[in-house]
Ligand SMILES: NC(=O)C1=CN([C@@H]2O[C@H](COP(=O)(O)OP(=O)(O)OC[C@H]3O[C@@H](n4cnc5c(N)ncnc54)[C@H](O)[C@@H]3O)[C@@H](O)[C@H]2O)C=CC1
């Protein structure tokens with residue numbers, strides 16, 4: 001059995017990705033917060049729910065998907081049943097040292113999934129505490145693997161990886177929205193403008209993933225000499241597109 005404490009945006013996305021991609025919902029126990037979010041998700045996906053963390057004693061892996069402010073009280077409640085379990089926190093800003101100190105006898109890890117986990121196309125960075133053995137890592141990956149890629153990194157790189165993969169769906173959504181606005185400005189209807197922008201983002205990402213060419217080379221393939229694309233690229237440069245993206249990552253990183 002696996003447990004989730006918190007089923008909000010990211011907890012709910014991971015649970016949805018698991019169940020929609022074949023993980024047995026009977027093997028999932030969820031403890032939600034004060035809102036109806038977890039209950040609403042249960043109506044769709046059919047997992048078991050409990051009202052107290054101590055009712056999750058039967059689980060061997062627990063995912064903590066609450067925000068920073070709820071983390072301390074959740075860890076206090078979890079500490080009584082944590083021994084021998086694998087505990088993976090999604091909480092941004094949590095540290096392995098902080099989890100280890102509270103969850104004595106548990107093997108702790110921190111993971112930063114992104115919202116595409118919901119459709120099995122996620123990218124999750126994960127850092128394990130030193131007591132994690134290969135078999136433990138395999139167990140966690142075999143679960144999160146239902147939701148997409150899982151990549152282990154040293155804990156000092158988890159923050160930036162979480163920003164590049166975890167915050168950026170919002171950045172890409174802004175880009176898609178802006179592209180769609182531009183299409184509408186030039187006469188496309190809204191739905192067609194979104195279909196075109198989203199279809200392009202999926203296709204260009206798939207090509208970047210599968211092609212032997214590098215990302216700049218793929219850009220060069222689109223920019224015909226004297227053509228329209230290079231004029232658009234020059235305008236993006238004029239308005240500081242790359243710098244805006246780098247500054248967005250700096251801001252997310254608190255720098
Ligand atoms: N939203 C995202 O894309 C990602 C979020 N994160 C991190 O995950 C954490 C949660 O973020 P979101 O899901 O966006 O927030 P959220 O506010 O949507 O979800 C948090 C959930 O925790 C529940 N909760 C609060 N106290 C609880 C308790 N004592 N027991 C059980 N449930 C409780 C709340 O009712 C809420 O549904 C944050 O620390 C965030 O940094 C990490 C990766 C991606």
Ligand SMILES: O=C(O)[C@@H]1CCC=N1
Nearest residue numbers: 092112162163166167
């Ligand atoms: O905005 C946040 O704090 C979280 C971390 C990664 C994505 N969302």
